Amino acid sequence: MDMTRPDTRPPDPGTWLVDRLDAREQALTGQIEQTQAEIDTLTTRLGELSEAIEHLRISRKTLISLAEEDPAPVEPNAPPAGFDHPAYQQILTVFGETGGSLRARDLALAMDLPLTANGIQNVRAKLKRLVSRGILVETEPGLFAQPRP
Known part of the structure; x- marks a missing residue:
């Protein structure tokens, strides 16, 4: 090879x-x-x-x-949650009957409360609480009403 x-x-x-x-x-x-x-x-x-x-x-x-x-049935005229105290019920009743705007003094008069500065101030404080929860509206300073739907 x-x-x-x-x-x-x-x-x-x-x-x-x-x-x-x-x-x-x-x-x-x-x-x-x-x-x-x-x-x-x-x-x-x-x-x-x-x-x-x-x-x-x-x-x-x-x-x-x-x-x-179906939405849960709502009890008619039931007070809003947390506002079942008689004073709040009375305030809401007065607004329901008048259907208009009210000042704290006018509301105190309608509720037969004494028209003292302290009594009117207590009503005003309750109205402000209702406004803060959206149950009432303050249309102008000191004038309160139910919101319109």
Whole structure:
């Protein structure tokens, strides 16, 4: 055998084909892994979107069912919460009967209270509390009325 000459034999066709198949298999394996990663990302995103739309559907269903319910029956002429003291009931009764605006002095007179500075000031304080709760309005300084619907 002559060792000085390079091997000029053509490559074995079987080895060459196997090498090409291996390279193609590696390329396809890489594409499969990349595609699977994209599928996993999209599957996660799909789950998030499905959860968000389900929350919206539940909210819609809840709101519709609440809107269809009859409101709790309100006892007519029931005093507002926290204002069941007889003085507040009397004040609201006077406003209900007059239907107009009143000053603290006029209200004290209508309630048969003594027209002293202290008595009028007590009525004014109660009127201010009713205004702070939105039960009455002060249309101008010292003039009180029921809010209009």
